[in-house]
Amino acid sequence: MKKAILSFLVVFFISLASSAQQKKPVTVKINTPTVQCEMCKKKIEEYLAYEEGVTKVVVDFKQKKTTVTYLTDRTNLENIKTAIANTGYDAEEIKAAQDAYDKLPKCCKKPVK
Secondary structure (H helix, E strand, O other): OHHHHHHHHHHHHHHHHHHHHOOOEEEEEEEOOOOOOHHHHHHHHHHHHOOOOEEEEEEEOOOOEEEEEEEOOOOOHHHHHHHHHHHOOOEOOEOOOHHHHHOOOHHHOOOOO
16 A cells, blocks of 8 residues: 555656646747738648647738737747748748749749739
8 A cells, every 4th residue: 555655646747847847838929021911821820730739820811910829839930931932821930932922823923013
């Protein structure tokens, strides 16, 4: 009986210690000025869903902002911006990857001036 209680306490304290080490998620807003429509929104949200550490993505194409919640021990803001750029959209100072931009549907490309 004492071994069972001791084993339970050891497991309890190990789980408590490991949960205390997890970092809390951080939420950031990223300017995505080239997001044009619902297709852009869907593409970014689907792509970032596979990015390690990203827990939530909401793209507001009318405000041209992308809100991302992520775990800081698994990714960082620069990785997220780069992932958006790799999808074909500008993410603040990081410009869209040209090959990804070229593959976007016409409605998702920057308006020609």
